[in-house]
Amino acid sequence: MTVGARSRERARPEVQAAGTPSRRPGRAWQGEWIRWLVPLLVVLGWQLAASTGLLNPRVLPAPSAVITAAWELARSGELGRHFLISLQRAGLGILIGGGLGFTFGILTGTFRAANLLLDTTFQMIRTIPNLALIPLVILWFGIGESGKVFLIALATFFPVYLNTLHGVTGIDPRLTEMARVYGLSPLDTFRRVTLPGALPGVLVGVRYALGISWLALVVSESFGASSGIGFLAMDAREFFRTDVIVLAIVIYALIGKAADALVRTLERRLLPWQVSA
């Protein structure tokens, strides 16, 4: 038995995507650029095909054309404006939907009465495709902001709700029993056992929610919008501006990646105790 050993090592150096082979710490830098090799080659090939006239710009514009479009839209301030309004819609929707999902997940996970009362209802609503609600949403909220935020909130509610509920019910009952034996009040048990125990599940839910929020954003901005990245794409379609359409798609992809990175950072910060697989 070693007594008084060195301070602990960082247990979780990197959260990895499923399927990524685990890296050795010493050669971490080598794997880093390899990830970008394939996307880079694709873009190069794409540019080549466009420059040589192999690719009709009506079908797919050259990457350089997309970059030019991005530059022009950014300089006029239009890109920033649309981007911010989209971000605001998504953020507000996630905050409302995720917040409610978390709250109800904790409630139904903790109290049997709440579970009996609410879970079946939620599960039923969950099976309704969001797209089916669009006519109703337009009737309720008109085509203003609230309808868009509602759609995003609705879409993000379920992943956070389900994963929070799963996180709470997945806590080892032996730990809860231990907390009782060691004199923790129900509130302390919630703070010290239930909440941290459910946190990994909650974060899984948040990750899904972030992903799905952009999907809901695309849907909600494709009708009756006069701003936002989705509007930018729909508007560009009217004028056959494929470069702007591709730009919108690239922006969605980049934001999706950024959202994923954000959750991973959160996980690393909040779950230092998790054993990395």
Next chain:
Amino acid sequence: MSAAPVLTGPLTATGVPIELRDLSAAYGERVILQDLTLSIAAGERVALVGASGGGKTTLLRALAGLTSTQGTLRIGTGAPVRTRVMFQEDRLLPWLGALDNVALGLPRPDRFRAARALRDVGLAGRERAYPHELSGGQRQRVALARALAHRPDLLLLDEPFGALDALTRADMHALLDTLLTDTGATTLLITHDLEEALKLTDRVLLLADGQIREDLTVALPHPRRRTDVEDLRAHLERLLH
């Protein structure tokens, strides 16, 4: 009977007496304890041995107030009793470091005892280590420190070293022997290891068919060596098989 913490109380635990009369416990139709009668004096160190599935954990859970029973179960003399359990598994919270695990449930002014308990079990310097960063034996020592830091009146240990190798076990025996002498708590130690029972406690109870089949007093000075308890071990071995 209550597992509630006592915030004010004597600085050193004095241990509580236990009185069981015609105690019965069952899981549905399955009777596990049947009219069990037993009394334990305040501060006594008692081991409970018996075949696997014989109901040792059930009796411990009854004493901790975690299993419903029939019959008389009296712990202490009326004042609230601080009972702490070291379960068959370590039951540490994975998201807390060793020190925070030990300090769990301790009132704020008593937090300093957590660090001391951790030092007592030889884990000074590992305060911030998460359970998954500790070995099995280290985790069980954290669990032991947690139970001791609360200065329990009644200390219930359910096969605390069941999962350890022989060498580590021997180390832990020496450690527990001194720590138990210091605490003064009434202690019940469940074990499969007869030598462990005979070395660490002063009374060995054999549980069979839901009752106390054998009640053996071990009047030997501590610390005891293996050879000191050899005859008693052979005696118990015969009773067990």
